Amino acid sequence: MKFITNKYIVYLLIFVVFVQFFVVKDYENFVDNNVRSTIESIEYKLDSAKETVGELQKFKEKNCEEMMLPLQKIVALNPMINSISFVRDGAYYCSSIAGKKVSSAVLPKREIHIHEKNYLTGMPSFSYYHQYNDDHGVQFYMKGISVDLGDSPVGHLSLSNKEYVISKNNVFSVYVPNEKQTHKSEKYDFVILLDYNAELSIKNYLISHVLTIVIVLLLIMLIKVLSFKLSLLDIELIRLKKAIKNNKIVPFIQPIVDANENIIGGEVLARWITSSGEVIPPLSFIPKIEKFGLINAMTKSLLNQLKVYVNEHQVHGLKVSVNFTESCLYDEEMYELCKELSGHFILILEFTESMEFADKNKIISYMEKFRKIGVQFSLDDYGTGYSSLKYLNYYQFDVIKIDKSFIDDIETNQHSIKIIENIILLANNLDIQLVAEGVENHRQKKILNDLNISAQQGFYYFKPMPLDNFHSIMRD
Numbered sequence: 001m002k003f004i005t006n007k008y009i010v011y012l013l014i015f016v017v018f019v020q021f022f023v024v025k026d027y028e029n030f031v032d033n034n035v036r037s038t039i040e041s042i043e044y045k046l047d048s049a050k051e052t053v054g055e056l057q058k059f060k061e062k063n064c065e066e067m068m069l070p071l072q073k074i075v076a077l078n079p080m081i082n083s084i085s086f087v088r089d090g091a092y093y094c095s096s097i098a099g100k101k102v103s104s105a106v107l108p109k110r111e112i113h114i115h116e117k118n119y120l121t122g123m124p125s126f127s128y129y130h131q132y133n134d135d136h137g138v139q140f141y142m143k144g145i146s147v148d149l150g151d152s153p154v155g156h157l158s159l160s161n162k163e164y165v166i167s168k169n170n171v172f173s174v175y176v177p178n179e180k181q182t183h184k185s186e187k188y189d190f191v192i193l194l195d196y197n198a199e200l201s202i203k204n205y206l207i208s209h210v211l212t213i214v215i216v217l218l219l220i221m222l223i224k225v226l227s228f229k230l231s232l233l234d235i236e237l238i239r240l241k242k243a244i245k246n247n248k249i250v251p252f253i254q255p256i257v258d259a260n261e262n263i264i265g266g267e268v269l270a271r272w273i274t275s276s277g278e279v280i281p282p283l284s285f286i287p288k289i290e291k292f293g294l295i296n297a298m299t300k301s302l303l304n305q306l307k308v309y310v311n312e313h314q315v316h317g318l319k320v321s322v323n324f325t326e327s328c329l330y331d332e333e334m335y336e337l338c339k340e341l342s343g344h345f346i347l348i349l350e351f352t353e354s355m356e357f358a359d360k361n362k363i364i365s366y367m368e369k370f371r372k373i374g375v376q377f378s379l380d381d382y383g384t385g386y387s388s389l390k391y392l393n394y395y396q397f398d399v400i401k402i403d404k405s406f407i408d409d410i411e412t413n414q415h416s417i418k419i420i421e422n423i424i425l426l427a428n429n430l431d432i433q434l435v436a437e438g439v440e441n442h443r444q445k446k447i448l449n450d451l452n453i454s455a456q457q458g459f460y461y462f463k464p465m466p467l468d469n470f471h472s473i474m475r476d
Contacts, residue, residue: 030205034154035183035192041148042159043187045080046128049140052078053130060086060136064094071096082143089135108139111189114164116172124172126159128188146170153204155197161190237292240285244294244301248273249285251302251309252464255473256319256435259454263474265319265346267457269464270302299328303337309467310344315474321348321378321399326357329366335373342374348399350378360394367395378435383419392430400427402453404438411443417451424451 052074059067064086071084075096084096087107094100108129118125118141126145131137149157150168158167158180165173181194206213243249250273253266272280289298302322309315320341328334329349341347349370357363367377378399379391383406391397402423406416427434436448439458448456462473 026209027202027205030208031154031194031196031201032183034152035157035181035194038148038152038157039183039185039192042145042190042192043185045142045144046188048078048080049128049142050130052081052140053138056084056086056138057132060088060132060138064100067094068096068099080142080144082141085139085141087131087135087137087139107137110161110163112161113139114159114161114166114172116164124166124170126166152194153208154194154201156195158193158195159190160193165193236288240288240292240294241297243272244297247301247305248275249298249301250466251305252466253320253470254457254464255462255470256455256457257461258456259449261461263318264455265321265348266470267350268302268306268320268322270298271464295325296328296331296334299324300331300334300337303334303341305467306341307337309471310341313471315345317345318474319346319348319376321350323380324349324351325355326351326363329363329370335370338370338375339373346376347374348376348378350380350401352380357395363395380437383423392426392432397432399433399435401435401437401457404458407436407438407440407444407448407458410447417447420451420453424453 056071056074059070067086071086071094075081075083085092086094088094090107092107108127111129113125113127113129115125115127117123126142128140128142129137130140145159146166146168149159149166151157156167158165158171158173160166160175162175162177165175167173181196183192183194185191249270251268252271253268255263255266258264270282270286272285274280289295299322306320306322338347338349370377376398377395378401379395379397380401381403382400384403392400400423402420406420410416410420424434426432433455434453435455435457436453437457439445439448439456439460441460444458445456445460465473
Protein backbone atom coordinates (compact mmCIF):
# COMPACT_ATOMS: atom_id res chain seq x y z
CA MET A 1 0.00 0.00 0.00
CA LYS A 2 2.86 2.37 0.89
CA PHE A 3 4.50 1.66 -2.48
CA ILE A 4 1.26 2.37 -4.33
CA THR A 5 0.74 5.62 -2.37
CA ASN A 6 4.29 6.76 -3.10
CA LYS A 7 3.86 5.86 -6.77
CA TYR A 8 0.77 8.06 -7.08
CA ILE A 9 2.50 10.92 -5.25
CA VAL A 10 5.29 10.72 -7.83
CA TYR A 11 2.71 10.70 -10.66
CA LEU A 12 1.03 13.75 -9.11
CA LEU A 13 4.34 15.61 -8.82
CA ILE A 14 5.18 14.79 -12.44
CA PHE A 15 1.74 16.08 -13.49
CA VAL A 16 2.18 19.31 -11.49
CA VAL A 17 5.63 19.89 -13.00
CA PHE A 18 4.26 19.19 -16.47
CA VAL A 19 1.39 21.65 -16.00
CA GLN A 20 3.69 24.30 -14.50
CA PHE A 21 6.50 24.14 -17.02
CA PHE A 22 4.65 23.20 -20.19
CA VAL A 23 0.94 23.93 -20.10
CA VAL A 24 1.16 27.18 -18.11
CA LYS A 25 4.13 28.40 -20.18
CA ASP A 26 2.42 27.46 -23.41
CA TYR A 27 -0.75 29.25 -22.33
CA GLU A 28 1.22 32.37 -21.42
CA ASN A 29 2.80 32.25 -24.89
CA PHE A 30 -0.66 31.89 -26.42
CA VAL A 31 -1.87 35.05 -24.66
CA ASP A 32 1.31 36.95 -25.46
CA ASN A 33 1.32 35.85 -29.12
CA ASN A 34 -2.26 37.01 -29.62
CA VAL A 35 -1.39 40.47 -28.26
CA ARG A 36 1.91 40.44 -30.12
CA SER A 37 0.14 39.80 -33.44
CA THR A 38 -1.93 42.96 -32.88
CA ILE A 39 1.22 44.95 -32.08
CA GLU A 40 2.92 43.64 -35.22
CA SER A 41 -0.12 44.54 -37.35
CA ILE A 42 -0.06 48.13 -36.07
CA GLU A 43 3.72 48.31 -36.43
CA TYR A 44 3.36 47.20 -40.04
CA LYS A 45 0.97 50.09 -40.73
CA LEU A 46 3.28 52.58 -39.06
CA ASP A 47 6.22 51.15 -41.03
CA SER A 48 4.39 51.97 -44.26
CA ALA A 49 4.17 55.59 -43.13
CA LYS A 50 7.75 55.73 -41.89
CA GLU A 51 9.00 54.48 -45.26
CA THR A 52 7.80 57.70 -46.90
CA VAL A 53 9.60 60.00 -44.44
CA GLY A 54 12.77 60.13 -46.54
CA GLU A 55 10.79 60.81 -49.73
CA LEU A 56 8.88 63.69 -48.07
CA GLN A 57 12.00 65.35 -46.68
CA LYS A 58 12.62 67.10 -50.00
CA PHE A 59 9.27 68.90 -49.71
CA LYS A 60 9.74 70.31 -46.23
CA GLU A 61 11.03 73.67 -47.59
CA LYS A 62 8.55 73.90 -50.47
CA ASN A 63 5.35 75.89 -50.32
CA CYS A 64 2.02 74.17 -49.63
CA GLU A 65 0.84 74.32 -53.24
CA GLU A 66 3.90 72.36 -54.33
CA MET A 67 3.38 69.86 -51.53
CA MET A 68 -0.30 69.12 -52.03
CA LEU A 69 -0.16 66.88 -55.08
CA PRO A 70 2.75 64.68 -53.91
CA LEU A 71 1.12 64.35 -50.47
CA GLN A 72 -2.22 63.35 -51.98
CA LYS A 73 -0.46 60.88 -54.28
CA ILE A 74 1.27 59.19 -51.35
CA VAL A 75 -2.03 59.02 -49.46
CA ALA A 76 -3.81 57.59 -52.50
CA LEU A 77 -1.20 54.85 -52.93
CA ASN A 78 -1.00 53.93 -49.25
CA PRO A 79 -4.18 52.38 -47.82
CA MET A 80 -2.78 52.71 -44.29
CA ILE A 81 -2.58 56.52 -44.35
CA ASN A 82 -5.63 58.74 -44.04
CA SER A 83 -3.84 62.08 -44.47
CA ILE A 84 -0.46 63.79 -44.07
CA SER A 85 0.31 67.15 -42.43
CA PHE A 86 3.59 69.05 -42.53
CA VAL A 87 4.86 70.98 -39.55
CA ARG A 88 7.02 74.03 -40.22
CA ASP A 89 8.45 76.56 -37.79
CA GLY A 90 6.73 74.89 -34.89
CA ALA A 91 3.19 75.01 -36.36
CA TYR A 92 0.99 73.06 -38.73
CA TYR A 93 1.79 74.32 -42.24
CA CYS A 94 0.14 72.11 -44.89
CA SER A 95 -2.31 69.18 -45.00
CA SER A 96 -2.92 66.71 -47.82
CA ILE A 97 -6.66 67.33 -47.28
CA ALA A 98 -7.08 70.98 -46.25
CA GLY A 99 -3.94 72.55 -47.60
CA LYS A 100 -2.97 75.59 -45.56
CA LYS A 101 -6.25 75.52 -43.70
CA VAL A 102 -4.72 73.41 -41.01
CA SER A 103 -5.87 73.33 -37.40
CA SER A 104 -4.07 75.56 -34.94
CA ALA A 105 -4.06 72.69 -32.45
CA VAL A 106 -1.09 72.06 -30.25
CA LEU A 107 1.63 70.08 -32.00
CA PRO A 108 2.16 66.47 -30.93
CA LYS A 109 4.78 65.92 -28.25
CA ARG A 110 5.05 62.19 -28.80
CA GLU A 111 5.89 59.92 -31.68
CA ILE A 112 2.45 58.33 -31.32
CA HIS A 113 -0.26 60.91 -30.94
CA ILE A 114 -3.82 60.20 -29.81
CA HIS A 115 -6.19 63.13 -30.13
CA GLU A 116 -9.65 63.26 -28.65
CA LYS A 117 -11.22 65.06 -31.59
CA ASN A 118 -9.87 65.50 -35.11
CA TYR A 119 -10.66 68.96 -36.43
CA LEU A 120 -11.90 67.54 -39.77
CA THR A 121 -13.86 64.47 -38.64
CA GLY A 122 -14.72 65.39 -35.08
CA MET A 123 -13.65 61.83 -34.15
CA PRO A 124 -10.68 60.65 -32.07
CA SER A 125 -7.59 60.23 -34.22
CA PHE A 126 -4.37 58.25 -34.15
CA SER A 127 -1.25 59.57 -35.82
CA TYR A 128 2.45 58.94 -36.21
CA TYR A 129 4.67 62.01 -35.94
CA HIS A 130 8.20 62.11 -37.35
CA GLN A 131 10.27 65.13 -36.33
CA TYR A 132 12.99 66.24 -38.79
CA ASN A 133 14.30 68.82 -36.33
CA ASP A 134 12.97 71.11 -33.63
CA ASP A 135 10.88 73.14 -36.11
CA HIS A 136 10.04 70.69 -38.88
CA GLY A 137 8.20 67.38 -38.96
CA VAL A 138 5.55 65.34 -40.72
CA GLN A 139 2.44 63.82 -39.17
CA PHE A 140 0.68 60.77 -40.62
CA TYR A 141 -2.95 60.28 -39.64
CA MET A 142 -3.45 56.55 -39.79
CA LYS A 143 -6.59 54.64 -40.65
CA GLY A 144 -7.67 51.14 -39.77
CA ILE A 145 -5.87 51.15 -36.43
CA SER A 146 -9.06 50.62 -34.46
CA VAL A 147 -9.83 47.59 -36.64
CA ASP A 148 -6.92 45.77 -35.00
CA LEU A 149 -8.28 46.59 -31.56
CA GLY A 150 -11.32 45.44 -29.63
CA ASP A 151 -12.20 41.84 -28.79
CA SER A 152 -9.42 39.30 -29.31
CA PRO A 153 -9.18 35.59 -28.42
CA VAL A 154 -7.72 36.58 -25.03
CA GLY A 155 -9.74 39.69 -24.09
CA HIS A 156 -10.39 43.31 -25.07
CA LEU A 157 -7.47 45.22 -26.62
CA SER A 158 -6.83 48.95 -26.71
CA LEU A 159 -3.87 51.15 -27.67
CA SER A 160 -2.17 53.82 -25.60
CA ASN A 161 0.71 56.25 -25.81
CA LYS A 162 0.68 56.27 -21.99
CA GLU A 163 -1.24 59.55 -22.06
CA TYR A 164 -4.43 58.67 -23.83
CA VAL A 165 -6.12 55.46 -24.98
CA ILE A 166 -7.93 54.58 -28.18
CA SER A 167 -9.89 51.38 -28.65
CA LYS A 168 -12.32 49.78 -31.06
CA ASN A 169 -14.66 52.18 -32.89
CA ASN A 170 -12.27 55.03 -32.00
CA VAL A 171 -13.37 55.21 -28.38
CA PHE A 172 -11.13 57.72 -26.57
CA SER A 173 -10.13 57.69 -22.90
CA VAL A 174 -7.42 58.82 -20.53
CA TYR A 175 -4.63 56.39 -19.72
CA VAL A 176 -4.76 54.93 -16.20
CA PRO A 177 -1.55 53.10 -15.18
CA ASN A 178 -1.71 49.50 -13.87
CA GLU A 179 -5.36 49.11 -14.80
CA LYS A 180 -4.70 46.43 -17.44
CA GLN A 181 -1.93 44.19 -18.70
CA THR A 182 0.56 46.22 -20.72
CA HIS A 183 2.40 44.93 -23.80
CA LYS A 184 4.99 47.31 -25.27
CA SER A 185 5.93 47.79 -28.92
CA GLU A 186 9.66 47.39 -29.48
CA LYS A 187 9.64 49.72 -32.51
CA TYR A 188 7.27 52.55 -31.64
CA ASP A 189 6.21 54.51 -28.60
CA PHE A 190 2.92 52.76 -27.86
CA VAL A 191 1.58 49.93 -25.75
CA ILE A 192 -1.33 47.54 -26.15
CA LEU A 193 -3.56 47.27 -23.10
CA LEU A 194 -5.17 43.89 -22.50
CA ASP A 195 -8.38 43.64 -20.51
CA TYR A 196 -7.82 39.93 -19.87
CA ASN A 197 -10.84 37.60 -20.07
CA ALA A 198 -9.80 34.29 -18.47
CA GLU A 199 -12.84 32.28 -19.53
CA LEU A 200 -12.70 33.44 -23.16
CA SER A 201 -8.92 33.05 -23.30
CA ILE A 202 -8.86 29.48 -21.93
CA LYS A 203 -11.72 28.49 -24.23
CA ASN A 204 -9.88 29.80 -27.31
CA TYR A 205 -6.62 28.23 -26.12
CA LEU A 206 -8.30 24.83 -25.94
CA ILE A 207 -9.93 25.31 -29.36
CA SER A 208 -6.60 26.31 -30.93
CA HIS A 209 -4.92 23.25 -29.37
CA VAL A 210 -7.69 20.75 -30.01
CA LEU A 211 -5.53 18.60 -32.30
CA THR A 212 -2.66 18.63 -29.80
CA ILE A 213 -5.05 17.80 -26.97
CA VAL A 214 -6.51 14.88 -28.94
CA ILE A 215 -3.00 13.57 -29.71
CA VAL A 216 -1.95 13.95 -26.05
CA LEU A 217 -5.10 12.15 -24.87
CA LEU A 218 -4.46 9.34 -27.35
CA LEU A 219 -0.86 9.11 -26.16
CA ILE A 220 -2.04 9.03 -22.54
CA MET A 221 -4.48 6.23 -23.42
CA LEU A 222 -1.72 4.36 -25.25
CA ILE A 223 0.68 4.79 -22.31
CA LYS A 224 -2.10 3.68 -19.97
CA VAL A 225 -2.74 0.54 -22.04
CA LEU A 226 0.99 -0.22 -22.29
CA SER A 227 1.39 0.48 -18.59
CA PHE A 228 -1.50 -1.86 -17.84
CA LYS A 229 0.06 -4.56 -20.00
CA LEU A 230 3.43 -4.03 -18.38
CA SER A 231 1.74 -4.21 -14.98
CA LEU A 232 0.17 -7.50 -15.99
CA LEU A 233 3.58 -8.73 -17.11
CA ASP A 234 5.07 -7.58 -13.80
CA ILE A 235 2.31 -9.37 -11.91
CA GLU A 236 2.84 -12.52 -14.01
CA LEU A 237 6.60 -12.34 -13.44
CA ILE A 238 6.11 -11.96 -9.68
CA ARG A 239 3.64 -14.88 -9.66
CA LEU A 240 6.05 -17.13 -11.56
CA LYS A 241 9.02 -16.18 -9.36
CA LYS A 242 6.92 -16.86 -6.28
CA ALA A 243 5.71 -20.18 -7.68
CA ILE A 244 9.30 -21.29 -8.36
CA LYS A 245 10.55 -20.09 -4.96
CA ASN A 246 7.73 -21.86 -3.10
CA ASN A 247 8.04 -25.10 -5.12
CA LYS A 248 4.60 -24.65 -6.66
CA ILE A 249 6.07 -25.66 -10.01
CA VAL A 250 6.71 -29.31 -9.29
CA PRO A 251 8.23 -32.29 -11.12
CA PHE A 252 5.76 -34.78 -12.59
CA ILE A 253 7.07 -37.95 -14.21
CA GLN A 254 5.77 -39.68 -17.32
CA PRO A 255 7.05 -43.27 -17.16
CA ILE A 256 8.92 -44.87 -20.05
CA VAL A 257 8.33 -48.62 -20.57
CA ASP A 258 10.01 -51.48 -22.40
CA ALA A 259 8.46 -54.04 -24.75
CA ASN A 260 6.95 -55.90 -21.78
CA GLU A 261 5.52 -52.65 -20.40
CA ASN A 262 7.89 -52.63 -17.48
CA ILE A 263 8.84 -49.16 -16.28
CA ILE A 264 12.48 -48.53 -17.09
CA GLY A 265 12.53 -44.81 -16.37
CA GLY A 266 10.63 -41.60 -16.96
CA GLU A 267 10.75 -38.03 -18.17
CA VAL A 268 10.47 -35.19 -15.65
CA LEU A 269 7.83 -32.65 -16.74
CA ALA A 270 7.00 -29.39 -14.97
CA ARG A 271 3.50 -28.75 -13.65
CA TRP A 272 2.27 -25.66 -11.81
CA ILE A 273 0.08 -26.54 -8.81
CA THR A 274 -1.95 -23.55 -7.62
CA SER A 275 -3.00 -22.95 -4.02
CA SER A 276 -6.45 -24.30 -4.92
CA GLY A 277 -4.91 -27.53 -6.21
CA GLU A 278 -5.42 -26.75 -9.90
CA VAL A 279 -2.76 -28.28 -12.18
CA ILE A 280 -1.64 -25.78 -14.82
CA PRO A 281 -0.25 -27.49 -17.96
CA PRO A 282 3.23 -26.49 -19.23
CA LEU A 283 1.98 -24.77 -22.40
CA SER A 284 0.27 -22.20 -20.17
CA PHE A 285 3.40 -21.12 -18.32
CA ILE A 286 6.61 -22.49 -19.91
CA PRO A 287 6.58 -19.86 -22.72
CA LYS A 288 6.32 -17.16 -20.02
CA ILE A 289 9.11 -18.82 -18.04
CA GLU A 290 11.28 -18.62 -21.17
CA LYS A 291 10.26 -15.01 -21.90
CA PHE A 292 11.13 -13.86 -18.38
CA GLY A 293 14.44 -15.76 -18.38
CA LEU A 294 13.41 -18.06 -15.51
CA ILE A 295 14.30 -21.40 -17.13
CA ASN A 296 17.44 -21.82 -15.06
CA ALA A 297 15.63 -20.99 -11.83
CA MET A 298 12.79 -23.41 -12.61
CA THR A 299 15.14 -26.22 -13.69
CA LYS A 300 17.20 -25.77 -10.52
CA SER A 301 14.02 -25.93 -8.43
CA LEU A 302 12.90 -29.14 -10.17
CA LEU A 303 16.33 -30.74 -9.60
CA ASN A 304 16.25 -29.78 -5.91
CA GLN A 305 12.80 -31.34 -5.54
CA LEU A 306 14.08 -34.48 -7.27
CA LYS A 307 16.99 -34.51 -4.84
CA VAL A 308 14.59 -34.51 -1.86
CA TYR A 309 12.58 -37.30 -3.48
CA VAL A 310 15.52 -39.63 -4.22
CA ASN A 311 16.90 -39.16 -0.72
CA GLU A 312 13.66 -40.65 0.58
CA HIS A 313 12.90 -43.29 -2.11
CA GLN A 314 14.91 -45.96 -3.88
CA VAL A 315 15.10 -45.38 -7.66
CA HIS A 316 18.37 -47.17 -8.53
CA GLY A 317 18.61 -48.49 -12.07
CA LEU A 318 15.97 -46.17 -13.53
CA LYS A 319 16.70 -43.78 -16.37
CA VAL A 320 15.29 -40.35 -15.53
CA SER A 321 15.46 -37.59 -18.14
CA VAL A 322 15.25 -33.86 -17.40
CA ASN A 323 14.79 -31.10 -19.98
CA PHE A 324 17.87 -28.88 -20.09
CA THR A 325 19.12 -25.79 -21.90
CA GLU A 326 22.58 -24.60 -22.88
CA SER A 327 22.63 -22.00 -20.07
CA CYS A 328 21.66 -24.71 -17.55
CA LEU A 329 24.68 -26.71 -18.66
CA TYR A 330 26.97 -23.81 -17.71
CA ASP A 331 25.44 -23.37 -14.24
CA GLU A 332 27.84 -24.71 -11.61
CA GLU A 333 25.10 -25.19 -9.01
CA MET A 334 23.13 -27.36 -11.43
CA TYR A 335 26.26 -29.34 -12.19
CA GLU A 336 26.56 -30.19 -8.47
CA LEU A 337 22.88 -31.16 -8.33
CA CYS A 338 23.29 -33.41 -11.38
CA LYS A 339 26.37 -34.96 -9.80
CA GLU A 340 24.40 -35.86 -6.69
CA LEU A 341 21.34 -37.11 -8.61
CA SER A 342 23.43 -39.28 -10.94
CA GLY A 343 24.46 -41.27 -7.86
CA HIS A 344 20.81 -42.36 -7.40
CA PHE A 345 19.73 -43.09 -10.99
CA ILE A 346 20.87 -42.78 -14.60
CA LEU A 347 20.37 -39.08 -15.27
CA ILE A 348 19.67 -38.11 -18.87
CA LEU A 349 19.66 -34.43 -19.85
CA GLU A 350 17.36 -33.70 -22.79
CA PHE A 351 17.97 -31.00 -25.39
CA THR A 352 15.38 -30.25 -28.06
CA GLU A 353 16.56 -30.36 -31.66
CA SER A 354 15.03 -26.95 -32.36
CA MET A 355 17.36 -25.39 -29.77
CA GLU A 356 20.33 -23.84 -31.58
CA PHE A 357 23.53 -24.01 -29.54
CA ALA A 358 25.58 -20.81 -29.47
CA ASP A 359 29.05 -22.29 -28.97
CA LYS A 360 29.73 -25.77 -30.36
CA ASN A 361 33.13 -26.27 -28.74
CA LYS A 362 31.95 -25.04 -25.36
CA ILE A 363 28.91 -27.35 -25.45
CA ILE A 364 31.09 -30.35 -26.32
CA SER A 365 33.47 -29.50 -23.47
CA TYR A 366 30.67 -29.21 -20.90
CA MET A 367 28.91 -32.35 -22.13
CA GLU A 368 32.18 -34.21 -21.57
CA LYS A 369 32.37 -32.68 -18.06
CA PHE A 370 28.88 -34.02 -17.25
CA ARG A 371 29.59 -37.43 -18.80
CA LYS A 372 32.44 -37.88 -16.32
CA ILE A 373 29.86 -37.89 -13.49
CA GLY A 374 27.68 -40.45 -15.27
CA VAL A 375 25.23 -38.14 -17.02
CA GLN A 376 23.87 -39.10 -20.44
CA PHE A 377 22.38 -36.85 -23.12
CA SER A 378 19.22 -37.17 -25.17
CA LEU A 379 18.10 -35.36 -28.34
CA ASP A 380 14.36 -34.65 -28.00
CA ASP A 381 11.83 -34.09 -30.82
CA TYR A 382 14.20 -35.73 -33.29
CA GLY A 383 13.33 -35.18 -36.94
CA THR A 384 11.36 -31.95 -36.52
CA GLY A 385 14.27 -29.49 -36.76
CA TYR A 386 16.66 -28.54 -39.53
CA SER A 387 19.95 -29.81 -38.15
CA SER A 388 19.36 -33.38 -37.00
CA LEU A 389 22.43 -34.94 -38.61
CA LYS A 390 24.67 -32.03 -37.60
CA TYR A 391 23.61 -32.45 -33.98
CA LEU A 392 24.26 -36.18 -34.03
CA ASN A 393 27.64 -35.59 -35.64
CA TYR A 394 28.81 -32.86 -33.28
CA TYR A 395 27.42 -33.80 -29.89
CA GLN A 396 27.27 -37.61 -29.74
CA PHE A 397 23.93 -38.04 -28.01
CA ASP A 398 23.24 -41.26 -26.08
CA VAL A 399 19.49 -41.27 -26.73
CA ILE A 400 17.23 -40.10 -29.56
CA LYS A 401 13.54 -39.48 -28.83
CA ILE A 402 11.46 -39.88 -31.98
CA ASP A 403 8.99 -37.01 -32.17
CA LYS A 404 5.30 -37.66 -31.61
CA SER A 405 4.45 -36.25 -35.06
CA PHE A 406 5.93 -39.39 -36.68
CA ILE A 407 4.12 -41.71 -34.25
CA ASP A 408 0.70 -40.05 -34.73
CA ASP A 409 0.17 -41.30 -38.27
CA ILE A 410 2.37 -44.40 -38.21
CA GLU A 411 -0.73 -46.58 -38.76
CA THR A 412 -1.71 -44.92 -42.05
CA ASN A 413 1.35 -43.17 -43.44
CA GLN A 414 4.04 -45.34 -45.01
CA HIS A 415 6.35 -42.33 -45.23
CA SER A 416 6.40 -42.10 -41.43
CA ILE A 417 7.34 -45.76 -41.18
CA LYS A 418 10.12 -45.34 -43.75
CA ILE A 419 11.49 -42.33 -41.87
CA ILE A 420 11.42 -44.23 -38.57
CA GLU A 421 13.16 -47.21 -40.21
CA ASN A 422 15.96 -44.89 -41.37
CA ILE A 423 16.20 -43.36 -37.90
CA ILE A 424 16.52 -46.88 -36.46
CA LEU A 425 19.25 -47.72 -38.97
CA LEU A 426 21.13 -44.50 -38.15
CA ALA A 427 20.76 -45.05 -34.38
CA ASN A 428 22.01 -48.64 -34.60
CA ASN A 429 25.07 -47.58 -36.60
CA LEU A 430 25.85 -44.81 -34.08
CA ASP A 431 25.06 -46.99 -31.06
CA ILE A 432 22.30 -44.62 -29.92
CA GLN A 433 19.27 -45.77 -27.92
CA LEU A 434 15.77 -44.92 -29.23
CA VAL A 435 12.65 -43.86 -27.36
CA ALA A 436 9.30 -43.38 -29.14
CA GLU A 437 7.23 -40.48 -27.76
CA GLY A 438 3.47 -39.99 -27.92
CA VAL A 439 2.29 -43.60 -28.10
CA GLU A 440 -1.49 -43.48 -27.68
CA ASN A 441 -2.95 -46.84 -28.79
CA HIS A 442 -2.26 -50.53 -29.08
CA ARG A 443 -1.77 -50.45 -32.86
CA GLN A 444 1.03 -47.87 -32.56
CA LYS A 445 2.63 -49.95 -29.81
CA LYS A 446 2.60 -53.11 -31.97
CA ILE A 447 4.12 -51.36 -35.02
CA LEU A 448 6.88 -49.90 -32.87
CA ASN A 449 7.56 -53.27 -31.24
CA ASP A 450 7.74 -54.86 -34.70
CA LEU A 451 10.33 -52.19 -35.57
CA ASN A 452 12.28 -53.19 -32.42
CA ILE A 453 11.72 -49.87 -30.70
CA SER A 454 11.05 -51.20 -27.24
CA ALA A 455 11.42 -48.03 -25.16
CA GLN A 456 8.13 -46.17 -25.46
CA GLN A 457 6.41 -43.26 -23.77
CA GLY A 458 2.84 -41.98 -24.09
CA PHE A 459 -0.69 -41.78 -22.77
CA TYR A 460 -1.31 -45.38 -23.84
CA TYR A 461 0.89 -46.40 -20.91
CA PHE A 462 0.89 -43.55 -18.43
CA LYS A 463 0.07 -39.88 -18.19
CA PRO A 464 2.49 -37.56 -16.35
CA MET A 465 2.01 -38.04 -12.61
CA PRO A 466 3.26 -36.64 -9.28
CA LEU A 467 6.40 -38.19 -7.78
CA ASP A 468 4.42 -39.92 -5.01
CA ASN A 469 2.16 -41.61 -7.56
CA PHE A 470 5.22 -42.73 -9.51
CA HIS A 471 6.69 -44.18 -6.32
CA SER A 472 3.44 -46.07 -5.62
CA ILE A 473 3.45 -47.61 -9.12
CA MET A 474 7.09 -48.61 -8.80
CA ARG A 475 6.48 -50.16 -5.38
CA ASP A 476 3.51 -52.16 -6.66
